[in-house]
Amino acid sequence: MATKKKTEKDELTKVDTTHADVNDGMAAPEQETLSEMEKVNATAQDHITVVIPYCREFAQGRELLYALRSWQENVRFGINVVVIGDREAWFSEEITFIEHQRVSDNAQVDTLAKLRIAVASPEVTGYFIWSNDDIYVMNPVALPHIALPKVSGKLVPMRFKGLYAENMKQTAMLLEKNGLPCLNYETHTPVLFDKERLTAMFERFPELEKGGYLFTSVYYNSHPYPTQPVYLDWKTDQVLLPVVSQSPDENKVVDILSRKVFMNNTVSGYSSWLEKFLDKCFPVSSDFEN
Template sequence: MFNPPSGPDFRTEGFSFNLLMKKETKTQESGTALPKDETSTKKKSSKAAAAESAETADAAAKPKEPEPDESDEAQDKADPICIVIPYLAAKAKGDELRYALRAWEKGMRSVRIVIVGDKPAWAGKALEHIPHKPVSTNPQVDVAHKMMAAIASDRVPDVFVWTNDDIYTLCPVELADIITLKSHGRLANRGKANGVYQENAKRTLEALRKNGVRDPYDYATHTPVFVEKEGLAEIIKAYGCDKEGHLVYTLYANSYFPDHRPTITQNDGRGSIIASVYRPNPDTRILDKVLATRKWINNNDAGWKALEPKLQALFPDKCSFEK
């Protein structure tokens, strides 16, 4: 039975806190002085106190210069969020990756992007690349190997965002939007009957139940997710994801957060997080509505025809990751 590590190092909330509080932590480590106990200081002489009082009065009489607003400067100096995207050019229907990159640059203030797999000819120097060739015809096994390549690479930090080339950010988003655990609901049969994805989902459900998670959630929501290297490596090894197909992030989230109550995405007219375009001829009124109200949108091969012109209109300009 797999017993996941416990403690803050394996909890997504802990990583988010460490990332967001890095500046404050460094300040504390540098030895910033704390207020002294007044009882431990010697009383100043009356002459010294009078001189100090006069200096204080002079300072008060002078107009104060406005203090600089450091919020923007601090944000600019913050470490960029690392976005990791697996990419297989042979499976792309068009310029999905190009629009995904443009969307990320527009939607988040500071990002680094690393692709694992193929590198398109139009990629600029800012787009970091980990070469990787497909190792399996089972998509989920291949994903596990690409995750392993990211884990092994110095280009990828200990915590990072994992997403896909066909997931597009539609509005400004914060790290908290990604960290929040999101689920379709309980894990059940999904995908085409007897298809590879359905078999992988069944295998995932059986593995989690065997290891004590009786009613696991389905975390394959087609939204970006936040992971850390050591815990992800442990999951891939413990469940043999590099050999048999599993829904890796569903294993990860259920194993480390078995009692969590995730946000349930509603991939319909009532949702606000994600929409999916899975038909070449969706209702254009609904498509325009979700483009204006969701945080992310994604497509499959059939939906690309309908979504491509919308993405062209939303993201017409080159980003820094293109030549």
């Protein structure tokens, strides 16, 4: 396996940035959490793994290609990339590819199966970053940008429809049954996982294997040393811009991104405009492409 060991760059990104201070107003973390962050930093001195579950059937355009370009350009620590799922013809040897056939039409069931593969893989570091093919790193980030937990309020199933709403409902019921908080950590941003804590989660909640649960919310709500999360609101936070429109005002997008570190797109937000915009931001091929 070829490990991508990335060194710090001096260039600025295509979008001029004002660095986000996502810790403003945060409560001081407990000493135990500080010790954990020290362990994370020690792991990342060499590299830390970015794991991306990938299903070609549901991919739109070249999302994954631009996502990987954004990781190479804007992370300020060493990474290696593991893709679990389907292979694209353009993958280079810098990607560790683990084939995995989709096991369910329920996305949460399928991604949980891929998460278990990540936990078992020796190519994935003990602490690792879990991301998606439609999440882009738009400005330079350090590991704390990702390690800091983020929420979008509480788990409120009635705000959603279909299978996702059902998954959220049973996730909330599981957490309530165990006397745990019910915050919604499903923010479509990269998150930091610990293999040991994931294994403990699987052991504590065997129900996870029986159906679709929002496992990121289970993981963070059951964390033994919780910290105050960042509450996301795209109009005011310095973290995330979700693209939901087919043709947004590009000048406004560029202005907003000057204060953000991540961008994602919904299914409805993918368009020819978005692909052209991503190509402007990340025109140079990454080491992850042939």
